[in-house]
Amino acid sequence: MRLVIAMMKHETNTFSPVRTDWQRFQEWGAHLGDAARRAYEGTAMPMGAYLKLAREVGADVVTPVAAEAMPSGPVAAEAYEIMSSAILDAVRRGCDAAMLDLHGAMVAETTPDGEGTLLERIRTIAPDLPIAVTCDLHANLTEKMVRNSTALIGYKTYPHVDMYEVGEQVGRILLRAMKGEIRPVMGWARRPLLAQTLRMGTDDEPMKTLIAMARAEERRGMLAATVFGGFPLADFADAGISAICVADGNGAAARAAAERLMDATWERREDFLYRHEPLDEAVARAKAMTEGSILLLDHADNVGSGGTEDVMTVLREVIRQGLEDVAVAAVWDPEAVQRMAKAGVGATVTLKLGGRTDMPSIDRRGEPLEITGKVRTLSDGEWIVRGPMYTGVTVSMGPTAVLDTGKVQIVVVSRHHEPWDQGVFTSVGIDPRTKRYLLLKSRIHYRAGFAPLARATITCDGEGVTTSDNDRLRFRHVRRPIFPLDRLNEPPPQR
Ligand SMILES: [Zn+2]
Numbered sequence: 431m432r433l434v435i436a437m438m439k440h441e442t443n444t445f446s447p448v449r450t451d452w453q454r455f456q457e458w459g460a461h462l463g464d465a466a467r468r469a470y471e472g473t474a475m476p477m478g479a480y481l482k483l484a485r486e487v488g489a490d491v492v493t494p495v496a497a498e499a500m501p502s503g504p505v506a507a508e509a510y511e512i513m514s515s516a517i518l519d520a521v522r523r524g525c526d527a528a529m530l531d532l533h534g535a536m537v538a539e540t541t542p543d544g545e546g547t548l549l550e551r552i553r554t555i556a557p558d559l560p561i562a563v564t565c566d567l568h569a570n571l572t573e574k575m576v577r578n579s580t581a582l583i584g585y586k587t588y589p590h591v592d593m594y595e596v597g598e599q600v601g602r603i604l605l606r607a608m609k610g611e612i613r614p615v616m617g618w619a620r621r622p623l624l625a626q627t628l629r630m631g632t633d634d635e636p637m638k639t640l641i642a643m644a645r646a647e648e649r650r651g652m653l654a655a656t657v658f659g660g661f662p663l664a665d666f667a668d669a670g671i672s673a674i675c676v677a678d679g680n681g682a683a684a685r686a687a688a689e690r691l692m693d694a695t696w697e698r699r700e701d702f703l704y705r706h707e708p709l710d711e712a713v714a715r716a717k718a719m720t721e722g723s724i725l726l727l728d729h730a731d732n733v734g735s736g737g738t739e740d741v742m743t744v745l746r747e748v749i750r751q752g753l754e755d756v757a758v759a760a761v762w763d764p765e766a767v768q769r770m771a772k773a774g775v776g777a778t779v780t781l782k783l784g785g786r787t788d789m790p791s792i793d794r795r796g797e798p799l800e801i802t803g804k805v806r807t808l809s810d811g812e813w814i815v816r817g818p819m820y821t822g823v824t825v826s827m828g829p830t831a832v833l834d835t836g837k838v839q840i841v842v843v844s845r846h847h848e849p850w851d852q853g854v855f856t857s858v859g860i861d862p863r864t865k866r867y868l869l870l871k872s873r874i875h876y877r878a879g880f881a882p883l884a885r886a887t888i889t890c891d892g893e894g895v896t897t898s899d900n901d902r903l904r905f906r907h908v909r910r911p912i913f914p915l916d917r918l919n920e921p922p923p924q925r
Contacts, residue, residue: 431489431608434520437470437477437531438513438548439498440505441568443663443736444537445791445895445903448502448846452509455499457826457845462516466496474821476531476564476597483529483601494520496531500846501736510538514548521552527560527608528552529601534569534584535661535669542666542907546574553578562604564597566590568627568661571618571672580604581614581676584656586641588632589850589878591818603653603676612678614653617685619692620672621921622912623660625702628729628889628898630659631874636698643694644673647687652677657691663735663896666907671695671702696921699913704889704898712890713747722755722866725880725887729873731894734848738762738787739871742799743892745784748869749801749838755866758840759849760827762786767844770805770831777805783833783842789895792902803835806859811843813857819850819878832858839865850875852883 440450452460461469470477477496484491494516499505521528536544545565552559563575563582567590575582583600585592606612632641640657647655654676662669673691677684716724726748733739739762748756761784773779785798811827828844841858849855849870855862862868863883870876873896897903900915911918 431487432492432525433484433489434492434494434517434525434528435477435480435484436466436494436517437496437498438517439531439533440536441501441533441566441661441735442504442535442537443501443895444504444665445663446503446736447787447789447791447895448736448738449506450499450502450504450509451506452512454502455497455509458499460497462495464493466493467491470496473823474594476593479594479597480529480531480601483598483605487605492520492525500848501734503736505536505538505544507539510540510544514551517548518551518555521555521559527604529562529604531564531597534565534571534575535664537664537666543572543574543668546572546578549578550574560604560608562600564600565658567630567659569658570660570664570669571620571658571674572668576616576618576674580607581654582616582674583654583676584658586632586644586656588630588637588659589819589875591878599654612653614676615679615681615684616674616676617681617688618672618674619685619688620670621692621696622909622918623671623696623699623702624662624669624908624912624915625659625671626704626898627659627662627735628704628873629702631877636701640691640695643691647675647691652684652687655687655691657695665905667909669908670912703914706891706899709744709747709891712888713751713753716867716888717751717753719886721885723862723883723885724867725876725884726867726869727873727876727887727889728869728871728892729889730892730897731871732848732873732896733762733846733871734850734875735873735896737871737894737896738789739846740784740786740796741892741894742784742797744890745869746799753867754837756838756869757855757860757862757865758838758869759854760841760843760847760871762846763842764828764844766842767829767831770833770842771808771829773805775805775808778802779805781833791895791904792897794893801833801835803833806832806834806839809858811845813853815851815853817851817853817879819875825853830858832860848872848875851879
């Protein structure tokens with residue numbers, strides 16, 4: 431048996447000014463051929479699970495590509511073509527099945543439905559090819575994705591700590607189907623709902639209940655049941671919340687289960703909205719707390735959803751109100767890192783920090799923050815994840831420096847990196863457990879590494895292209911009407 435196993439992942443924020451070319455994939459991880467296998471074998475990624483299953487059944491494995499970029503703007507035509515043609519060529523050379531590790535919210539310059547288009551092109555070459563697909567919890571499911579795959583599943587956790595399990599679950603479904611033990615059929619459903627990412631944490635309501643319902647469907651016989659929160663910042667027709675179920679032979683049962691999950695979701699639509707708090711009040715609330723660790727979330731500049739990671743609004747307010755014993759992860763500013771490297775460890779420097787990137791989609795120019803501090807640490811920014819998310823993967827933040835003002839220690843990086851693991855601090859000599867405040871440019875993923883430390887978490891409404899304030903964003907492509915951009919009491923007829 432010959433299996434094509436590949437990964438092609440990007441969560442596209444169409445409002446982000448950050449360019450997503452092949453170089454950006456290479457910065458996070460872009461491997462072709464055998465290098466793809468070597469990079470992900472033994473990791474807790476869906477691709478790692480696929481490789482393990484393939485070894486168990488003694489399959490020949492072809493790994494044409496494993497590539498992922500941190501979320502950012504639309505994927506450049508060239509990058510999309512490199513990844514998809516690698517997969518298509520491998521399928522063309524002949525295989526018995528494909529196991530794909532995808533995201534499900536990839537908008538490319540050449541197609542708004544990156545995954546659907548890939549799957550459709552695969553099926554054009556090999557119409558009956560069994561295809562297993564994993565998607566992120568933030569996938570925007572499309573008709574094309576469903577029609578052109580055999581079994582599709584998504585993560586049930588946010589932060590995403592079950593990537594390996596879902597890869598294994600859907601991989602086993604595919605192998606059993608190939609042996610003729612089961613006949614997977616899928617049913618899906620959606621509602622016109624653009625949920626706030628900030629309201630999708632699976633330890634919180636409403637997702638907690640919805641995920642429990644999906645698990646209950648699996649206990650009652652579904653081979654897989656998934657609720658996708660969707661990714662609202664990918665402005666294209668199919669953005670939004672959805673559900674998909676894989677049943678053994680009974681398509682009507684799969685559709686009914688997906689509809690049940692979506693009925694429960696629609697009932698809870700108000701719970702998917704985020705309530706705004708003025709920034710000065712949020713920071714003042716934090717200042718009044720003295721027992722650490724207190725997490726301050728700069729969620730509007732969440733690089734893990736396409737933020738530029740150089741918006742200084744929240745940090746400026748934290749400094750203005752005089753909070754002490756703060757560690758910040760991270761500010762993206764390669765030029766500042768270079769200046770600090772030139773000055774050397776121990777030198778005192780005055781910098782214009784951050785604010786390098788303009789954000790035309792929200793009519794905002796980059797605004798740096800003038801700041802003076804001591805260069806505390808210089809590093810190459812490489813470390814291996816030991817925490818529960820992306821375990822075993824090597825992170826590369828690029829040349830990295832720590833600027834210490836006495837009250838605030840700022841990790842300054844040269845490559846975009848969302849702080850979801852304590853390694854972002856420990857790799858540069860900061861012990862996050864001893865800090866009163868941790869200011870994180872993250873939204874929910876920080877929980878993977880930092881929730882165990884947190885006595886309190888305060889969401890700080892700054893500025894940026896991952897804002898939770900829909901009034902700041904000009905949606906042009908998502909299907910309308912859709913809640914909450916339009917106030918809807920009843921969902922209109924679907925699809
Ligand atoms: Zn996600």
